[in-house]
Amino acid sequence: MTVAGPSPVWHPFTQHALAPEPPVVVRGQGAWLTTAAGERLLDAISSWWVITHGHCHPRIVAAIREQAGELDQVIFAGHTHPAAEELARRLVALAPAGLAHAFFSDSGSTAVEVALKMAIGYWRNVGEPRTRIIALDHGYHGDTIGTMSTGARGLYNAAYEPLLFDVTRLPFPGPGCEEATLATLDAACRQTPCAALIVEPLIVGAGGMRMYPAWVLREMRRLCTRHGVLFIADEVMTGFGRTGALFACDQAGIAPDIACYAKGLTGGALPLAVTLCRREIFAAHYSTDRTRTFFHSSSFTANPIACAAALANLAIWAEEPVEARIATLGTLQEEQITRFRDDPRFANVRRLGTIAALDLAVDDPGYLAGIGPTLAAFFRAAGLLVRPLGNTIYVMPPYCVTADDLDRVYAAIAGAAERFGRA
Ligand SMILES: *Cc1c(COP(=O)(O)O)cnc(C)c1O
Secondary structure (H helix, E strand, O other): OEEEEEEEEOOOOOOOOOOOOOOOOOEEEEOOOEEEEOOOEEOOOHHHHOOOOOOOOHHHHHHHHHHHHHOOOOOOOOOHHHHHHHHHHHHHHOOOOOEEEEEEEOOOOHHHHHHHHHHHHHHHHHOOOOOOEEEOOOOOOOOOOOHHHHOOOOOOHHHHHOOOOOOOOOOOOOOOOOOHHHHHHHHHHHOEEEEEEEOOOEOOOOOOOOOOHHHHHHHHHHHHHHHEEEEEOOOOOOOOOOOOOOOOHHHHHHOOOOEEEEEHHHHOOOOOEEEEEEEEHHHHHHOOOOHOOOOOOOOOOOOOHHHHHHHHHHHHHHHOOOHHHHHHHHHHHHHHHHHOOOOOOEEEEEEOOOOEEEEEEOOOOOOHHHHHHHHHHHHHHHOEEEOOOEEEEEEEEOOOOOHHHEEEEEOOOOOOHHHOOOO
16 A cells, blocks of 8 residues: 655755755665666765765675674663674774774764764873863764764854854864864863863864864874874764775874774665773773763664674775775776866866866855755756765775776766856
8 A cells, every 4th residue: 555645755955945856765786876766876976975885785684684683682681692792893993093892873973973972081080170172163973962062163063053062173284274273183182181082083074074184183183192082983974984094093194092984884785883991091991980871872873784784894994906996996086087177167186096076166155055956956857876065075985996987087077067067
C-alpha cells in the first residue's frame, strides 16, 4: 500500500519553499548514483564527503551482511564485542603516535562533543578546572549546540546564538595571516588557562574549503604543547585519505592529543565515529572514584554492524592500492583545475590531496543570494551531484572516480563559468 500526498520528510539544510523536488536515489555503484526515474548522477562530492572508495564497495557490503546475521546491536556499557575490540586496536595502531584509547559514537558531531567533554573532564579530574576552548575562524564542527559553539557563527546558527558558549577565535591562517593566527593563539594561551584548541587540520570544509599550510598546523601543535593546552584534531572530513594521506595530521607530521574521525571511517556506508585520545586523558578519568567516570554515551555506541563496515574499510586500505588511487586522483584533479588558475572568472583555485576547489566570481556571492542552489541545479542538469558552498565550487569525489568522469565534472564547471561567471 502506498500513501499519497506531499512528503512529510523534512530535509537537512533545505528551504522547502524554494528547493526543487529532490531526486529519488535508488542505487549507488562506484562513483555513480541512479534515480528512480533512471537518471544517472556522478557523485562528485562523495555524498556529503563520506563515501571514500565508492558506493557499495563489495567488501563493505559483504561485511555488513555477515555481521547483520550474527550480532546486530548490543549495549556497550559493561559489554563488548569482537568487531569493536578489533577496530579499536587497529585504529590505535594506524592513528598518529600516542593516541591510545578509542571512544565510539555515531556521527562527526558526537565525536567532537566527546572530544570537548574529554578535554574538559581531563582538566577537572587533574584538579585544574578549565573550560575555555580555542577555535579557528571559519571552522565547522557539527550542528549540535556544543559543536555550533566552536564553529563559525553566522547564518546557520544565528537563531541559537544566545545558547552557544563563548570561545576564543583565531583568525584563519590564510595567505599572509599565518603569523597573526599563531600570535593570537600564543596570546590567548598566556592570558587565560585554556582547556583545548580545536582545529580542522589543513583544510576547513564547510567553512568554504579553505586550505592552510602544514607548517602552521605544526606551529599550532607546538604552541599547545608549550602552554599545556590540549590539541584536538577534527579529522571528521579530512580523515581516511581526503588530503592525500590517511590522516591530515600525518601530512604535517604531528600527533594531536585528541582526534575525531567519522565520515570515511566505514568507507561512508554506515554512521560511525570515534574519538581517540592520549593515555593521560583516559588516565585522568581512571579511578575507583565513580565521580571521575566519563559520563557520555549514545544508544548505538560501537554498533557491531557499523564496526564491521569500518573493519572492512581498513582491510581495503591494507589490501587494495588505495594510496596509489589517492595519488592518481590528486594528479588528475591538479591537471583539471590548473586550467582555471589564470581564468579571471575564478579566484582561489586550490587543491589539497583529492580535494579541488575554486571560487566563481559572481555579482552577489553571499550564501543567501542563492547562487549555490542555482549552480547545484545547473550541475544536476548535467548529470552531476555537485553542491557548491555559495560561490565556492569544490570537487571531492570517491577515490574510484575515473579520468573520464572528471572530464565531465570540469567541462560542467567551465560551462557554469560561461553561464554565471562575471569576467
Ligand atoms: C561533517 C563534519 C562534522 C559533523 O559530522 P556529522 O557526521 O555531520 O555530525 C564535524 N566536523 C567536520 C570537520 C565535518 O566536516
